[in-house]
Amino acid sequence: MWYAEFARRLLALTAVARVRQYGAVVEKGRDYPLFVIETSPAPDSTAARPAPGSRRGGRTLVITCGFHGDEVSGPLTVLERGRDIVTYARARGVALHIYPCINPSGFEARTRYNASGQRPNNDFLRYEVAPGLFKDDLGPDEGFTSIRPARPVPRETEALRADLDRLPTPQGALDIHQDAFIAGAFSYAYVFGDRGLYHPFVTSSAAHATVLRETRVDSGYHRIDGVRTDDHGLIVFHDGSVTDYFFRRGVPYTAALETTTQTPSARSAEINLIWIRGFVDLIADLPRTAAS
Numbered sequence: 001m002w003y004a005e006f007a008r009r010l011l012a013l014t015a016v017a018r019v020r021q022y023g024a025v026v027e028k029g030r031d032y033p034l035f036v037i038e039t040s041p042a043p044d045s046t047a048a049r050p051a052p053g054s055r056r057g058g059r060t061l062v063i064t065c066g067f068h069g070d071e072v073s074g075p076l077t078v079l080e081r082g083r084d085i086v087t088y089a090r091a092r093g094v095a096l097h098i099y100p101c102i103n104p105s106g107f108e109a110r111t112r113y114n115a116s117g118q119r120p121n122n123d124f125l126r127y128e129v130a131p132g133l134f135k136d137d138l139g140p141d142e143g144f145t146s147i148r149p150a151r152p153v154p155r156e157t158e159a160l161r162a163d164l165d166r167l168p169t170p171q172g173a174l175d176i177h178q179d180a181f182i183a184g185a186f187s188y189a190y191v192f193g194d195r196g197l198y199h200p201f202v203t204s205s206a207a208h209a210t211v212l213r214e215t216r217v218d219s220g221y222h223r224i225d226g227v228r229t230d231d232h233g234l235i236v237f238h239d240g241s242v243t244d245y246f247f248r249r250g251v252p253y254t255a256a257l258e259t260t261t262q263t264p265s266a267r268s269a270e271i272n273l274i275w276i277r278g279f280v281d282l283i284a285d286l287p288r289t290a291a292s
Contacts, residue, residue, distance in 0.1 A: 001107075001108075002108060003032060003101070003104040003105070003107060003108045006075065006079065006101060006104075006107070007033060007035065009079055010035055010037075010078075010079060010082075010100060010101075011035075013037055013082045013083065013086070015083075016039075016082075016083050016086045016087070017037050017038060017039045017082070017086050017096070018037070018038045018039070019035055019036075019037055019038075020035065020036050020038060021033050021034065021035055022034055022035070022036050022159060022160075022163040023159030023160070023162070023163065024159075025104070025105070025114075025155045025156055025159065026155075027104075027105035027114055027115035027116060028105070028115045028116075030105070032104040032105055033104075034099075034101075034102070034104070034156070034159055034160070035099075035100065035101075036097055036098065036099050036100075036163065037078070037082065037086075037096065037097070037098040037100060038095075038096065038097050038098075039086050039089065039090060039095055039096045040090070040095050041059070041089075041090055041092075041093040041094060041095055058095065058168075058171070059093055059094045059095065059171055059283045059284060060094065060095045060096070060097065060167075060168070060170040060171055060172075060283070061089065061094055061095070061096055061097070061170060061171065061172040061173070061174065061276075061279055061280060061283055062096075062097045062098075062099075062164070062167070062170045062172070062173045062174070062246070063078070063096065063097070063098040063099065063173075063174050063175075063176065063276065064099045064102060064160070064173075064174075064175045064176070064242055065077075065078055065098070065099065065100050065101060065102065065175075065176045066099075066100065066101040066102045066103055066104075066106075066107055067102050067103055067120050067121040067175070067177065067242075068103065068106065068112045068113070068121060068177065068178070068180075069103045069104075069105070069106020069107040069108070069109060069110055069111045069112060069113070069114070070106070070110045070111060070112050070178075070180055070261065071112075071177050071178035071180065071261065072107065072110070072178075073176070073178050073259060073261075073263075073265060073268040073269060073272060074100075074176030074177065074178075074272060075100050075101040075107060076265070076269070077176070077268075077269045077272040077273065078098055078100040079100065080269070081269065081273060082098075082100075084273075085098070085273070085276055088276075088277055088280060089280045092280055092281065092284040093284055094280045094283050094284050097167060097170070099160060099163075102120060102156055102160055103120050103156055104156075112180070114154060114156060116154075118154035118155075118156075119154065120153075120154045120156040120157045120160075121241060121242075122136050122137070122239050122240045122241045123136070123150045123153040123154060123157045123240065124149070124150055124153075124157070124161060124240055124241060124242055124244065124245035125147055125148070125149065125150060125240040125244055125245055125248065126147070126148050126149070126150050126240060127144040127146075127147055127238070127240070128144055128145045128146040128147070128148070129142065129143070129144050129145070130145075131145075134148065136150065136239060136240030137237070137238065137239040137240060138237075138238040138239075147248060149161070150240060160242075161245075164242075164245075169249050169250060169251060170246075170251055171251065171252060171253060171283040172251065172252070172253035172254070172279045172280075172282060172283045173242070173243065173246035173251050173253070173254045173255075174254075174255055174256075174257065174275060174276065174279050175241070175242050175243050175255070175256040175257070176256075176257050176272055176275075177256055177257065177258050178258060178259050178260060178261045178263075178268070179217070179258045179259070179260045179261065180260075180261045181218070182212065182217070182260050182262075183260075183262060184210070184260060184262055185209040185210060185259075185260060185262055185263040185264065185267065186209055186210050186211070186212040186259070186260045186263065187202075187205045187208075187209045187210075187211060187212065187233065187257070187258060187259045187260070187263070187271050188211065188212040188215075188217065188229050188233040188234065188235065188258050189201075189202075189233065189234055189235070189255050189256060189257045189258060189275070190234075190235045190236070190237055190239075190241075190243060190255065190256040190258075191234050191235070191236065191254065191255045191256075192236060192243070192244075192247040192254045192255075193247075193252065193253065193254065195230070195232065195234050195236075197253070197282060198232070198234060198255060198278075199232050200278065201274055201275050201278045202232045202233055202234070204274045204278075205271045205274055205275075208263075208267040208268075208270045208271050208274075209259060209260070209263045209267055209268070209271060211232070211233035212229050212233050213229055213230070213231050213232070213233050214228065214229060214230065214231055215228065215229050216228045217229065217235070241256065242256075243255065243256040253279060253282050253283065255275065255279075257271070257272065257275045259271050259272070
């Protein structure tokens with residue numbers, strides 16, 4: 001799909017939400033506008049209103065998709081099920097900020113990185129692990145002395161981070177990915193905080209793809225010892241990504257969801273929706289209905 005067609009269809013969501021352009025990038029002489037879908041809760045709900053002077057965003061969920069252009073499930077789920085997502089969240093008093101396609105030139109070409117070969121993903125934080133030595137990921141139990149924003153960063157990351165920095169801190173942040181390096185139909189997730197909160201999502205996801213349990217994973221380019229799923233398919237890994245960024249901002253619910261690119265698209269979309277609805281329910285403090 002050409003990104004222009006994606007953008008045209010995305011703008012149709014203005015019937016149910018605000019679609020705002022937060023930036024633009026130029027790749028290989030072509031302009032790519034960057035969009036965010038934003039909603040408020042239902043008119044009779046006060047749940048998403050922060051206290052006066054608070055930097056908290058009330059009951060707000062940020063969803064990011066499409067950091068890697070060959071991982072199309074997230075962008076397409078938002079495009080095709082956006083109305084359902086908005087309706088579900090609004091009815092539960094949760095406001096949304098959805099960034100549906102962060103790497104448009106990669107999405108158009110179905111390449112992991114952007115058209116300039118830059119990686120927009122793990123470029124939010126850098127950890128100082130020794131005086132003057134900074135890295136974007138921490139090994140298991142590896143300490144650090146300070147954190148700083150990553151610089152320089154790809155244009156897509158710079159635009160996104162500038163927009164995120166302006167937002168009040170949300171209650172939840174979900175980053176939707178796919179794994180192009182594991183053969184078969186699987187799902188797993190990177191999470192922070194109480195892993196038990198996400199076990200129901202894993203159970204529901206198992207109806208659509210096998211949960212990748214007790215398995216070592218990596219990006220296919222960069223192997224790190226100790227990055228291994230637990231018996232619920234969950235990983236804790238500080239990697240300088242947008243999920244790590246939100247965790248360091250104090251967001252209580254954070255996760256990066258993975259399905260494999262070999263997972264049939266319809267099943268991958270259902271898993272994405274399970275986690276999106278689950279995050280909405282966590283933020284709304286409601287009994288989970290994601291599997292329904």
